[in-house]
Amino acid sequence: MNSQNPVAPAKTGDLVLERIESNPKVQAQAPRLMFRKSNRTNTLTGVAVTSIGAYVPDRIVTNAELENRYGFEPGWVEKRTGIKERRYAADDEGTSDLAVKAARRAIAAAGVDPAEIDLVLVGTFTPDYTCPSTACLVQNKLGLDAAAVDLQAACSGFMYALATGAQFIATGNSKRALVIGADINSRIVEPSDQGTAPLFGDAAGAVLLEAGSSNQGLLCYQLGADGAGGSMLDRPVGGTARPLTADLITSGQHYLKMDGRNVFKWAIQVVTETIQLILDRAGVGVDDVKLFVLHQANIRIIDHAMSVLGIPAHKVFNNLERVGNTSAASIPVALEEANRQGKLESGDLVLMCGFGAGLTWGTGLFRW
Ligand SMILES: CC(C)(COP(=O)(O)OP(=O)(O)OC[C@H]1O[C@@H](n2cnc3c(N)ncnc32)[C@H](O)[C@@H]1OP(=O)(O)O)[C@@H](O)C(=O)NCCC(=O)NCCS
Incomplete structure (x- = not known):
């Protein structure tokens, strides 16, 4: 498969991340917020x-x-x-x-x-x-x-x-x-x-x-939503419910609002649960998956999922240090770069997981 793109090569740096697994305060805490889960999954091959x-x-x-x-x-x-x-x-x-x-x-x-x-x-x-x-x-x-x-x-x-x-x-x-x-x-x-x-x-x-062939495509996928958490990450004005006014713009209400701490807690929970569910339903283990491409929101969210699920670093593709969180572009931009590096070949299993406002998430195990 071919691809073209232009993300600049990685620069090295002395990145010291505070890994959440090594934070005793965090280890002592179970996630305190209850979020909607889903057990619905589907298959879509060919x-x-x-x-x-x-x-x-x-x-x-x-x-x-x-x-x-x-x-x-x-x-x-x-x-x-x-x-x-x-x-x-x-x-x-x-x-x-x-x-x-x-x-x-x-x-x-x-x-x-x-x-x-x-x-x-x-x-x-x-x-x-x-x-x-x-x-x-x-x-x-x-x-x-x-x-x-x-x-x-x-x-x-x-x-x-x-x-x-x-x-x-x-x-x-x-x-x-x-x-x-x-x-x-x-x-x-x-x-x-x-x-x-x-x-x-x-x-x-x-x-x-x-x-594609009958064994290519989404061997198992889940699309989830938890609208009760919508206000954790939203743009509260500018739609039909609260149209823009000069005062709202002056007070900055038209910008994206995020309760980052609770989004973080939700994300680490949903990402690990949805990936585990997909792997279980597809009957495959972490070892069977060639590459994990998670939404590039925060390396600590990705590291947490890797730790809980036992995913080795060489199976995870990240480029967020150079592009940040690019929302809907995040996964395809990472896929393109991974493909350019020769990491995606026909027949490979690729696990993709997106998550964000809505709240929404989408996880798919794709046979390339
Ligand atoms: C915005 C942000 C960088 C701010 O960082 P911060 O203020 O240092 O907060 P942290 O990320 O360290 O912690 C957030 C909360 O998660 C908790 N947390 C961290 N790891 C945890 C774990 N493994 N289990 C349970 N809770 C955990 C922290 O203790 C903290 O909770 P507290 O405020 O009750 O102590 C960060 O919260 C973040 O990245 N949020 C998600 C943003 C995001 O990805 N948005 C886009 C989604 S598409």
């Missing part, structure tokens, strides 16, 4: 990812730049998240522009005629406009004869879009589906908020789905 493309904007924004500009505590972001830098879109780029660049790379890597693409799904929670959809903008910019729709599941958006696209492919109702995750988070975070802004970056990733 689907193949035939190419991947990704696009990260040129502009690198380092922790030092944000620390200097906003007075953030030096070293806080890296120590608490593992993130060293992220990319910000140019002022004249919208989410659809990033999505189109990633999609063009996926199409070029597959060598397919764009006329054969009949479905465009875009996972995003930072659309160019409230209306029309970003997917329609992508469809138009690529000149496709294709159905086009957005899926809004925040950082789980790519997994929701992947599972949705796979349904169309598996039924034969789509021959070639373009599944994209794209977000420009830098436009929705409150720039001076240390607890949110430095965690997020901008990017897009795209995969082409086509019919």
Whole structure:
């Protein structure tokens, strides 16, 4: 399989992470919040990812730049998240522009005629406009004869879009589906908020789905939602419930709001539970999985899952130190980079897990 992309090579650094397993205060605590769980899983095979493309904007924004500009505590972001830098879109780029660049790379890597693409799904929670959809903008910019729709599941958006696209492919109702995750988070975070802004970056990733062999595709997947936790990570104004007013904008209510500590507690719980469930239902062990690609939100969340599930480091692909949390783009951008490094081959088992606002999560064990 082919791929193209441009994430800069990793820089080495002396990252000292406070591993939660070694924190006695944390070890003594059981998770104190009760969250909705789900035991629903499904299978959807006969689907193949035939190419991947990704696009990260040129502009690198380092922790030092944000620390200097906003007075953030030096070293806080890296120590608490593992993130060293992220990319910000140019002022004249919208989410659809990033999505189109990633999609063009996926199409070029597959060598397919764009006329054969009949479905465009875009996972995003930072659309160019409230209306029309970003997917329609992508469809138009690529000149496709294709159905086009957005899926809004925040950082789980790519997994929701992947599972949705796979349904169309598996039924034969789509021959070639373009599944994209794209977000420009830098436009929705409150720039001076240390607890949110430095965690997020901008990017897009795209995969082409086509019919595959009967043993390819989602051997087991779960899409979950817990709307009761919606206010833990939200943009409380700007929709129909609370339309924008000048006063709300002045008081910064239009920015993304996050209860980071409780999102963290939820994430470490849901990620470990959903991955374990998928592995159990598929009847495979950690050893059978070639690569784990988790949403790149916080290295401590990923490390926690690895520790609880017994996943060795060489089976986990991370790039968050260079791109931060790119929401719906997170998993496809990481997949693209892993593929470019030769880590994905036909027949491999890949475990992907996205989680985020909604609350939502999406986990899939994919036979490549
Ligand atoms: C924003 C953030 C960096 C702030 O970090 P912080 O203030 O240092 O807080 P921590 O991450 O250390 O801890 C958060 C809570 O989880 C707890 N915690 C950490 N590891 C834990 C574990 N293994 N089991 C149970 N609780 C744990 C901490 O004790 C803390 O709870 P407390 O406030 O009751 O003491 C961090 O909370 C975070 O990354 N949150 C998730 C953000 C995110 O990923 N958002 C996007 C999701 S798509």
